[in-house]
Amino acid sequence: MGIWRRLERISHNGAILIHSFEIFLNGALHWLAGKYYYSPSVVVNLTDEKFFKVPIPTITTTSLLRFYGIVALQGCLYVLGDRRNENEIDIWMMKEYGVVESWTKVSVVKITFPFCPTPVCLMSDDDIILAAPGKAKLIIYSKKKEQLREMNANGKTSKKLPDEMIEEIVSWMPVKSVGQFRCVSRHWRSFLSDLKFIKAYLNYQSNKHEKFKLILISGVSQSRHSLHINPNPQNGIDAISTELSFHEKWKKIIGSCNGLVLVLDEEDAAFLINPTILEYYRISNSPLALPKHGTSIAYALGYDFSSDDYKVITLSCYRGVLEGDLLCTYVDVSARMGFWRRLERISHNGAIPIHGFGVFLNGALHWLAGKYYCSTSIIVAFNLTDEKFLEVPIPTITTTSLLHFYGIVALKWCLCVMGDRRNENEIDVWMMKEYGVVESWTKFIVVKNAFPFCPTPVCLMSDDDIILVAPGKAKLIIYNKKKEQQREMNVDGKTSECIRTRTFMESLVSSMICRETEGSDYIT
Template sequence: MASQSHAATIQNIPHEVITEILARLPAKCLIRFRCVCKSWRSLISDPQFLKKQLHFSHAESNFTRQRIIVFKQGLPSSDHRIASSYSVHSVFNDHEMPCSFDVPLPMTDPASIIEFVGSCNGLVCLREGRILHLWNPSTRESKRLPRSIGYNDYFGFGYDESVDDYKVVRLLNNEGDTCKVEVYELRADCWRETQNFPYSLNRFAGTWSTVYANGALYWVVVREHGPEGTRWNVVAFDLSTEKFTEVPQPNYFDDDSCSLLAGHGMSVSDLNFVIELVVERGSLCLVCHYIQCCVGSHAGVWIMREDGVWTKLAKIPYQQEMKQSQQFWRLLCFSGNGEFLMARKDKLALYSTKEDAFEDLPIHGGGDELLLHDSILNKIKTYVESLISPNYAMNESEQSKNLVMA
């Protein structure tokens, strides 16, 4: 009788109310709730519901849907086919990284190395040698993209809202001052050529990841090398128009830096810096690493507002003079109260603007050996939980078969 009464109660709740309630739940719960009844399974599989749930995941303010993933390739005594997932919420609230769960990688060769291409709306694009995969760590679904790729190619991954489709952009070696560009569309499941990238790959700052924000992919390219140091451009590729544009950059030589330089009888040309792009909650952020300069090695962090204007968030001092890019504190994400999660070669740390200090971050679980390895910079990334399928063009019944209980 109790179960019948409970079922009757659920049936009396308006469909719109059930939709609003379920859309606010995390992906892991929704995967389980697909088994409650046929109507819930149909609802949770509906593309419009998935978009609504994703909207709430992006909008929540306490990082409960945002995760850190660690790829274990090259780490001592670890299974290369497994990645570990950690809660960003625990990082900023408990100042530690307890491993939430391990998840198998979509590898075809257990001995191969997985590289991170990009993430968008819960989907992660991975590179395995000459193969590209789209993968959802929350549902464990994956899709191998068609066509073999080159070892020297560069990639970006993002979402084109104008056609409701996900795209992978491939930059290929080409003669001259440009390089060939191909675009993969998930719905069509094929590649096609588009306009050339207006820079040669030998000027491409490939040590820094491509990022996706606000409907565009962003790259950092080398503009010139000279006696005054290296100069950089930020280039955007609009996924809707498929056009390249150069993005205005912030004022790297702010009043604080310039006044210190003037006090030493030097000019802005004495500042040597490297640019890194990061995306936090859908906003494009830029980190400028100042190295080997009289004002002290440090990082400046800017965020781009909706009107395209850069706002400086923080100045993060380094604990010692930096001379090589491997020593930089790479920014992973940051909270609204001035805490920045940073990674540098063999450790993770939180920098607090209020305390003006670094705090080493202990890791527990799947990636304990992480701090023993010589470099983690290319093995740790962030993503948001979602139920978006990498098999985006499949019908509902086919997608349902591929969902795995997380």
């Protein structure tokens, strides 16, 4: 036939592919998939085109084991488990396909290199050929002797791995590991710093499960931290914090896109930062926006896929004007453009953004907007490719309860709005499961509100736990929707203090992408 076809969207309870290589076995394709708290194997049968799950090994040991890879050897399915606290890699074989009881640990690799190896094939009953990313070599491991040696080909040790294989292997690794790989050799440093690899790495990471970090400003000290969330808290610790050592002080976290975070300082100067690689770049205020006095200004950061540009957007309007238009200005933060431009004034029937942070999703930025002369809320979206405004429908409410929409976020790669039913002390979180389709709005969660001010969802820890920021408490709260219970989030062994927070993903994208701009009047 030779034509592409699309299957229906298949939900697997939050399981998203984390292993980029598919494994063909028994007439089906297999991937290792990540979930918030475990890694199932997701399979598509090529005959009936149906998805199903293959059970992973049942682990009884108390050692911390993380499955990170999947291979096929001798006609059987294998998974690889990392026990880094013991410097060992477990290799498990499913001797009888689909039978969970048939999983057998066939080998334990004592590793002496810094990164997890991947089995390539078996040389004999005792010898396994491994690809070791940190050594850029092929390794032979003897199970009986528990010894490693470099593979010898034509009287020489194995040649360097091709760049394509390096890219595939390294792309599974966290950013910190990529930074260590850059120290292997000049070639690796050049290759792993190339924009082509950085984009490929970003694509790999984006296809993983929704694994975000938090960036926040603490309540008392005003210090800035990134939080690594632990979906399986041990010893009651929900997250580990790392203080960010940026020289500039910023007071607002606007939003993030592809690992870059837009922040404002006390003078409302905009900075583009990458909290992972600790880079930042200052962007001048828009000389084309309305003056600050008597106006409202909303900022946002997004990415234009068609032009490969990151864009900083401002929406400004005069306060108190019944039929006020939106004045939109934006800057292309790239080495090719790098100057502010202004679009024509756009009227949305008096709708002015009331939620100051734009949410980037599906190539567009979204704001919740309200109208001065009625209680109606709408979602205003700005498409970064065609530079057009459009309206995204909000949920159709049939209940008689008074519901006031007050915020907008993205959860599970879906647009969500928060509705306040203060007369019932409840907060509704609605999710648009199919973008742009009003019928797909679903009440995702109902939060029993015990706060003086409306909380805002930040991200999901698991299927049942959602992290909220409670303005009146300056705390991060974990709410369990199944138990309808809430508790303060434990960070580094103590309750968290937070006045500003957003999510971001780790990436290698540099915040200094506009540093080589020439002839720019507005980027400094």
